[in-house]
Amino acid sequence: MPRIRSARSRFVPVVSLALVVAALGCGEDAGSPTAPELGPSLAVKAAGALSFRQVSAGWVHACGVTLNDQAYCWGSNFAGQLGDGTTTDRLRPVRVTGGLQFREVSTGMHSTCGVTLDDLAYCWGNNSVGELGNGTTTPSLTPVAVAGGLRFRQVSTAFLYACGVTTGDQAFCWGSAPFSGDVFIPDRSRPFEIDAGLRFREVSASLVSSALGQFTCGVTLDDVAYCWGDNEFGQLGIGSSGGLRWHPVQVAGGLPFRQINAGATRTCGVTPGRQAYCWGANFDGDVGDGTTGSIRPAPVPVAGGLRFRELSDGGEYHNCGITMGGRAYCWGRNFAGEIGDGTATTRLTPTPVATRLRFSQLATGTFYTCGVARGHVAYCWGTNFLGQLGNGTTAPSLTPVPVAAPGP
Numbered sequence: 001m002p003r004i005r006s007a008r009s010r011f012v013p014v015v016s017l018a019l020v021v022a023a024l025g026c027g028e029d030a031g032s033p034t035a036p037e038l039g040p041s042l043a044v045k046a047a048g049a050l051s052f053r054q055v056s057a058g059w060v061h062a063c064g065v066t067l068n069d070q071a072y073c074w075g076s077n078f079a080g081q082l083g084d085g086t087t088t089d090r091l092r093p094v095r096v097t098g099g100l101q102f103r104e105v106s107t108g109m110h111s112t113c114g115v116t117l118d119d120l121a122y123c124w125g126n127n128s129v130g131e132l133g134n135g136t137t138t139p140s141l142t143p144v145a146v147a148g149g150l151r152f153r154q155v156s157t158a159f160l161y162a163c164g165v166t167t168g169d170q171a172f173c174w175g176s177a178p179f180s181g182d183v184f185i186p187d188r189s190r191p192f193e194i195d196a197g198l199r200f201r202e203v204s205a206s207l208v209s210s211a212l213g214q215f216t217c218g219v220t221l222d223d224v225a226y227c228w229g230d231n232e233f234g235q236l237g238i239g240s241s242g243g244l245r246w247h248p249v250q251v252a253g254g255l256p257f258r259q260i261n262a263g264a265t266r267t268c269g270v271t272p273g274r275q276a277y278c279w280g281a282n283f284d285g286d287v288g289d290g291t292t293g294s295i296r297p298a299p300v301p302v303a304g305g306l307r308f309r310e311l312s313d314g315g316e317y318h319n320c321g322i323t324m325g326g327r328a329y330c331w332g333r334n335f336a337g338e339i340g341d342g343t344a345t346t347r348l349t350p351t352p353v354a355t356r357l358r359f360s361q362l363a364t365g366t367f368y369t370c371g372v373a374r375g376h377v378a379y380c381w382g383t384n385f386l387g388q389l390g391n392g393t394t395a396p397s398l399t400p401v402p403v404a405a406p407g408p
Helices: none
Strands: 052-057 061-066 071-075 090-095 102-107 111-116 121-125 140-145 152-157 161-166 171-176 187-194 200-205 215-220 225-230 244-250 259-262 266-270 276-282 294-301 308-311 318-323 328-332 347-352 359-364 368-373 377-382 397-402
Touching (some): 052 102, 052 368, 061 102, 061 368, 111 152, 121 152, 152 200, 161 200, 161 215, 171 200, 200 259, 215 266, 259 308, 266 308, 318 359, 318 368, 328 359
Parallel strands (some): 052 359, 102 152
Antiparallel strands (some): 061 071, 071 090, 102 111, 111 121, 121 140, 152 161, 171 187, 200 215, 215 225, 225 244, 259 266, 276 294, 318 328, 359 368, 368 377
């Protein structure tokens, strides 16, 4: 079975909904298409709902950090990845236990990691190959400290591993299939450094629902992009496809990048000039250049001429980004409405999310998307069979719906 299709058969597509579409131009974003307006014009918080600063969308669970630095999670809890001390799935946000104050969280498949205000990394959930980084392979239903006492600025959680960047600009990984040096060591339950000669600003670990195909990318302090791991579909961006790279290799083309996002089998990044580029598999319009069915082994510009403030983190088969004016655009597979344009039609170029909401941050998971709108209201859209939209139901949504107040 082709590894990129491993998750497709698990899902049933949502049916089309009758939609009332009104047109509104996005004049603030040069080159942007006309956006349908199906959602609310202002971020409206339901009674008791949380005020979020950041959200992260994983395979079938999501988490976020509130303005008072508390972590909440919702959706699948198969391995304790919600961190509430149970394995009970949650349709609404539940608070991560332990009383820690978080700056950010990152969701993977069956595990979650986060960085606290004092720069310490904690993880919880599945730990079969050491993906919690605490020196064991014992799962945990509550946060456990990553071993080594390292101070982290950022973490990124993947299928069976996680990576992070320390406050000293060093990249570390732990778990299965992190690649370093010139040898492959399959399982590491404690962090180990990725290429001591590079100084990273951020790293992004691929969200792919398979033990195979994993890879990681990062951006150095001088805006150079590097990737390592599986390259079957050109997702490392080195100008060719195939094989594995145990050591970080520079992305081809000489473009500077300020941010990078590793998906299942493709990668996207934003340059200092706010242009988006993608590379890798393009089976469902993943790279956003208006084509499909081909591999792009080196960066190609995303169509549409939009200027992006940032791209979403995570994401398996679709991408999203926020323009300089705060508008959300998505492209790629739209199997369950994860593009958010009111349809289930795959999009080969950036397509506006059907809402007048302005976003400060976006996160793409597997067949769904979440984001924080201005006013600190969290919204999600797409598939919802395990409650990953966090709105108290298991009904999918083709447009953004607000995350509900905490509850069982």
